[in-house]
Structures are given as C-alpha cells and as structure tokens.
C-alpha cells in the first residue's frame with residue numbers, strides 16, 4: 324500500500340516523514356538503514372524484494388521493521404478531510420473516525436443495507452438515493468397511503484413497485500369530473516367509454532353555448548329595431564309630411580296645397596251625400612297651371 328497523499332496536509336510535511344520510494348507521506352513508516360532513512364513499510368518490502376539495499380544510501384537492508392514513533396508523528400499531523408465538499412480539519416489520527424461516522428461526504432453502506440441494498444452513499448446523497456435509486460426503501464403508495472388495498476396495505480419496497488401498481492385498488496380515472504376508482508385493469512377498461520362520454524358532453528355544452536349566443540344576438544337586433552322605430556316616432560310632425568310634398572318651385576307647392584284643399588272638400592262632399600261619383604274633378608293631377616280653368620273638362624276627356 325502506497326503512502327498517504329500529501330494533498331491531505333495543506334501545511335506541508337517534513338521530508339523526514341516522506342517516503343523515499345513513493346514520495347507521499349509515510350504510511351506505516353519504517354527505517355531502512357542505520358542512517359534512519361525512511362520509507363513506507365509496504366514500499367520498502369516491495370523495493371528489497373528486487374534489490375536488498377536502502378533506496379537512499381544503498382547500504383544493505385536486513386529486514387523491514389515498522390516504526391511506532393514514525394506512525395505517531397504522522398498521526399499528529401494537521402490534515403483536512405479527504406472528501407470534496409467537507410470542510411473538516413483535525414489531526415490525521417482523527418480522520419478515520421470522522422469518515423466512519425461524521426463526514427457527510429464519505430460514501431458508506433446505505434441505511435437499507437440490512438434489507439439488501441449494497442450501494443455506498445454519503446449522508447449528503449442518502450435522501451436522494453432513498454427517494455430515487457434505492458430498491459430497498461419502503462414507500463407509501465401515492466394513491467391512498469396505507470389504505471389502498473395493495474400488499475402491505477400501501478407500503479412496499481421500491482423493488483416491488485410494479486407488483487404494488489397492479490395490486491393497488493386506488494387507481495382513479497383522471498378524466499375531469501369522473502370519480503371512478505379501482506385497479507389499474509378496471510380503469511384501463513373504463514377509460515375509453517368515459518372519454519367518449521366526456522367528449523359528447525363537451526360537444527353538447529358547446530352547442531348549448533352557441534344557441535345561447537345566437538339568442539342574445541337576436542335579442543340585440545330586436546332592441547336595435549325598437550330603438551330605431553322610437554327614434555322615427557319621436558321626430559317633429561312637419562317632417563312627417565315631407566314625402567308628399569313635391570320638391571319643386573314655391574308656386575307649384577302652393578298650387579298643390581290648394582288642390583289638396585279642393586280634394587278634401589270633394590271627399591267630404593262625397594262622404595256626406597254620395598252625390599258626386601268617383602269621376603269628380605281632380606285638379607291635383609294637373610302637371611302644371613295651364614288647365615286651371617277647366618277641371619271638369621279634363622276629367623271627362
């Protein structure tokens with residue numbers, strides 16, 4: 324096993340605690356010669372298996388003996404946590420206990436390991452793992468909790484989700500306004516008809532709304548006509564006779580007025596005694612004043 328990464332020791336490490344073979348911090352350090360040159364025990368064993376001499380001064384190495392004093396010195400070095408994101412610092416001897424139980428960023432056995440999960444997850448990642456990935460996390464059925472009728476009464480392990488899905492009796496038809504609830508199979512059978520019915524209802528509602536709009540428009544037209552009639556009725560009487568007056572010179576207009584007087588007289592005469600037949604003189608038909616003196620002649624001709 325190689326040495327301990329120098330990156331864990333931001334304050335730096337003396338060369339007396341650095342392995343002469345791997346150049347990292349001594350891991351179970353040992354003296355390699357009487358000069359007290361040092362190396363990791365593992366590194367030194369691998370070294371002398373090929374060449375039985377001190378890697379620093381080349382004197383013969385008889386055996387590799389791990390040095391307790393070197394280990395104690397390394398253990399008292401100031402270090403930081405090995406996990407990215409963690410801001411813990413302390414003596415190197417405290418790092419292992421920190422990682423084992425405290426560090427939120429160190430991957431450990433999932434809390435559902437006893438049920439069968441073999442994932443390694445940090446405390447920081449555990450909630451997301453339990454929610455999304457862990458197959459051995461117990462979940463409550465999203466449709467009705469403990470009362471949905473599935474095995475375990477709505478509680479199941481994530482790995483059994485599919486079994487629960489088919490056993491659950493709390494599937495609901497999601498079509499608006501429908502309250503049908505049952506197994507997934509029941510809902511699958513129910514849905515096409517329900518959708519058809521929903522469509523028909525919407526269609527009918529649309530027709531009703533259109534008819535209602537048409538009625539409102541008709542009503543508005545009637546109102547407009549009534550308003551127009553009222554407007555015409557409300558006009559002064561002088562303008563009422565306008566269409567009957569010829570729009571010509573003032574003299575002919577006077578003549579026309581005279582002829583009307585004449586006609587009124589004739590009409591009242593005829594009503595009173597029926598003496599004068601319908602061929603009575605009608606000067607009003609004269610286009611001009613040229614035949615003024617002979618109304619009777621004109622009518623007889």
Ligand SMILES: [Zn+2]
Nearest residue numbers: 342345363366
């Ligand atoms: Zn080493």
Ligand SMILES: [Zn+2]
Nearest residue numbers: 356360377380
């Ligand atoms: Zn040496």
Ligand SMILES: [Zn+2]
Nearest residue numbers: 404409411426
């Ligand atoms: Zn940590």
Ligand SMILES: [Zn+2]
Nearest residue numbers: 433435440457
């Ligand atoms: Zn898990």
Ligand SMILES: [Zn+2]
Nearest residue numbers: 464471473491
């Ligand atoms: Zn359920």
Ligand SMILES: [Zn+2]
Nearest residue numbers: 496501503517
């Ligand atoms: Zn339905």
